[in-house]
Amino acid sequence: xxxxxxxxxxxxxPEGAIASLNCTYSDRxxxxxxxxxxxxxxxxxxxxxxxxxxxxxxxxxxxxxxxASQYVSLLIRDSQPSDxxxxxxxxxxxxxxFGAGTRLTVKP
Amino acid sequence: GAxxxxxxxxxxxxxxxxxxxxxxxxxxxxxxxxYRQRLGQGLExxxxxxxxxxxxxxxxxxxxxxxxxxxxxVSTLTIQRTQQEDSAVYLCASSLVGGAMNEKLFFxxxxxxxxx
Numbered sequence: 192x193x194x195x196x197x198x199x200x201x202x203x204x205p206e207g208a209i210a211s212l213n214c215t216y217s218d219r220x221x222x223x224x225x226x227x228x229x230x231x232x233x234x235x236x237x238x239x240x241x242x243x244x245x246x247x248x249x250x251x252x253x254x255x256x257x258x259a260s261q262y263v264s265l266l267i268r269d270s271q272p273s274d275x276x277x278x279x280x281x282x283x284x285x286x287x288x289f290g291a292g293t294r295l296t297v298k299p
Numbered sequence: 300g301a302x303x304x305x306x307x308x309x310x311x312x313x314x315x316x317x318x319x320x321x322x323x324x325x326x327x328x329x330x331x332x333x334y335r336q337r338l339g340q341g342l343e344x345x346x347x348x349x350x351x352x353x354x355x356x357x358x359x360x361x362x363x364x365x366x367x368x369x370x371x372x373v374s375t376l377t378i379q380r381t382q383q384e385d386s387a388v389y390l391c392a393s394s395l396v397g398g399a400m401n402e403k404l405f406f407x408x409x410x411x412x413x414x415x
Contacts, residue, residue: 197341225403234390234406235342279341286355287332287404291341 193218195282197290205298210267212293214280217261224256225281226265229292235279239265270297301325303407305391311413312381320376320410324393332394332404333366333376337387345389348374381414388412 194217204210212226222242227235239254241247241263247254253266263282267274275297280290304323312318324331329350334342344358348368359365363381368374378385388411392404 227404234408235404236406237403240403281404285349286344286347286357288344289334289342 193283193286193288195280195288195290197278197280197293199291199293201294201296203296203298204270206270206272208270208297210270210274210295210297212265212267212278212280212295214263214265214282214290215261216263216280216282216288218282218288219258219261221282221284223282223284223287224254224263225287226252226254226263227279227281227289229277229279231276238278267295270295272297272299303391303393303405305389305407305410307410308408309411309413311415313415314383315380317377317379318381318412320378320389320391320412322374322376322391322393322407324372324374324391325405327371327395328393328405329371329396330394330402331368331374332392333374334390334392335360335387336390336409342390345376378412381412383414386412386414 196215226239229235241254241256251268255264277292277294279292306321331348333345346366347355363379366376388409390409391407394402
């Protein structure tokens with residue numbers, strides 16, 4: 192069984208702070224890793240994809256991948272109230288599996 | 300179409316009835332996924348179609364669940380003899396190509412299924 196684990200939270204940070212979201216996975220051969228954001232009552236939307244070890248930055252978002260440790264994370268810098276949502280980690284090359292999600296609240 | 304289309308958007312049914320959910324993927328997308336999301340929970344993988352390959356059905360929770368896809372177009376998810384625990388949002392997603400170095404998934408708006 193392929194597992195994707197996330198801290199369910201909730202995670203609360205003040206506006207302007209860095210939010211750190213973590214994810215571990217069980218399938219060692221996976222090559223594709225994603226972070227999706229899901230607002231309440233809405234469908235998930237892609238924030239970041241990462242395929243190689245190291246960091247990948249896109250604006251205020253940085254994804255970090257460590258395949259040896261089977262670990263992927265998402266950092267959100269200068270967090271804004273509009274970032275308040277559930278963040279889903281997704282792993283897999285064929286049958287893409289999602290974690291349970293971490294609920295983030297950014298307080299003004 | 301412009302996006303992934305799912306119908307119906309809401310379905311209320313009685314326990315024991317069969318339901319059929321429909322997904323129209325983005326044209327040209329060869330990969331199609333079905334997920335189930337219970338209230339406050341994450342996305343539970345159900346089934347994956349990739350082109351004309353045999354589907355990966357490893358996530359289907361019981362033999363009451365089945366899905367079909369015609370070529371690289373419409374897919375239907377059928378739940379027979381529905382139970383109250385089947386109540387959830389059923390999300391469909393498609394991507395340009397599945398397999399190694401997977402691509403971004405585009406999600407539909409989901410079907411909210413309520414079993415009374």
